[in-house]
Amino acid sequence: MSRVAIVDYGMGNLRSVANALRQVGTEPAIVDRPEDLTHFERVILPGVGAFQQAMEHLDASGLGAAVDGARRSGKPILGICLGMQLMCRGSEEGALAGASHAGLGWVDAQVRRFPVRPGLKVPHMGWDDVQRAGAHPLIEGVADGSDYYFVHSYYVDCAHGDDVLLAGDYGVPYCAVFAHGNVVGAQFHPEKSQQAGLRLLKNFLAWTPC
Numbered sequence: 001m002s003r004v005a006i007v008d009y010g011m012g013n014l015r016s017v018a019n020a021l022r023q024v025g026t027e028p029a030i031v032d033r034p035e036d037l038t039h040f041e042r043v044i045l046p047g048v049g050a051f052q053q054a055m056e057h058l059d060a061s062g063l064g065a066a067v068d069g070a071r072r073s074g075k076p077i078l079g080i081c082l083g084m085q086l087m088c089r090g091s092e093e094g095a096l097a098g099a100s101h102a103g104l105g106w107v108d109a110q111v112r113r114f115p116v117r118p119g120l121k122v123p124h125m126g127w128d129d130v131q132r133a134g135a136h137p138l139i140e141g142v143a144d145g146s147d148y149y150f151v152h153s154y155y156v157d158c159a160h161g162d163d164v165l166l167a168g169d170y171g172v173p174y175c176a177v178f179a180h181g182n183v184v185g186a187q188f189h190p191e192k193s194q195q196a197g198l199r200l201l202k203n204f205l206a207w208t209p210c
Contacts, residue, residue, distance in 0.1 A: 004205070005040035007067060007083075008032040009057045012046030013191070017080065020191035024202040034066035042205070043070050047082030051091040051111065051154070052101045054082055064104065071106060077183050078204050081152060084178070084185030085111045088156060107180045108159040117171035123153040130166040130176040130188075137207045138184050138200060139165050139177065146196045148176070148188035156187060182209035 006017055008030050021028045021044075028044070031037055045067060047054055058064030071077055079087045088103045091111035103111070114122045132144045155174035158164050166177035168187075176187050177200075184204065190197030 003040065004028040004042045004044060005031040005037055006044045006046060007037070007063055009054070009061055009063045011049045011054050011057060011082065012080075013048055013189070014046060016189075016191040017044060017046050020198060020201055021205075024198050024205060026205055032061070032063070034062040037063075037066045037070055040070075041075060043067060043075055043077045045077060045079045045083035045086065047080065047084075047086060048151075049082060051082065051085060051093040051103070054086055055101060055103065058086070058104075068104065068106075071183060074182050074209065076204065076207055076209055079183070079185035080191075081187060081189055084187055085154060085156060087183055087185050091154060093154060106183050107163060107178060107185070109163070109175065109178065110157050110159075111154045112157050113154050115171055120171045123151060124155075124170045125151045128168060128170070128188075130168045133164045133167040134162065134179075136165050136179050136184075138179060138203050140203055141199055142166070142196065147193070148186075148190070148196060149192040150188045152187060156185070 006028050018028050086103050087106045088109040089105050090102045127147045129145045129147050158175045163178045163180050164175045168176045178185050190200045
């Protein structure tokens with residue numbers, strides 16, 4: 001069985017993620033057919049853009065059901081940026097238009113928009129530090145206060161603090177990394193976060209969920 005699949009549903013920074021994985025010693029495959037996911041040990045769900053559009057693409061392609069099948073089979077799955085948010089119950093992204101959007105529902109968390117705060121621009125973009133909030137093989141060797149590269153206007157608000165591994169603050173506290181069962185997510189872009197990001201990817205490749 002091949003090692004790592006990067007899910008291509010039309011909304012991810014696939015090449016950068018693939019290049020970062022090569023730097024930590026594995027050759028990933030970019031997968032856009034649902035039936036192909038059964039051939040891989042691990043799955044990465046990347047994503048940039050709008051929450052609703054991403055969910056529509058996952059549903060229409062059949063990749064959403066296939067990734068959920070991988071989750072139910074116990075395979076380790078990593079969500080990156082929007083991919084992390086899609087793992088939550090839903091998003092407020094359509095709130096201004098009187099709508100909210102359902103996510104995959106794997107993690108008891110809600111995606112919320114950053115509030116307006118003096119001196120803080122939205123989106124939250126660039127390098128920022130995070131604090132350790134839990135212990136997990138995914139963040140082994142990650143120092144408290146490590147810097148990662150972020151680009152996001154919405155943040156993950158976890159219902160259960162035990163799911164939060166790394167936390168940030170940008171006017172409000174938010175979850176930077178979570179873990180729930182065989183599902184993990186990173187709000188920042190590890191593929192753009194130099195050695196700290198590569199460490200997280202390397203840890204994901206070595207992690208076996210209990």
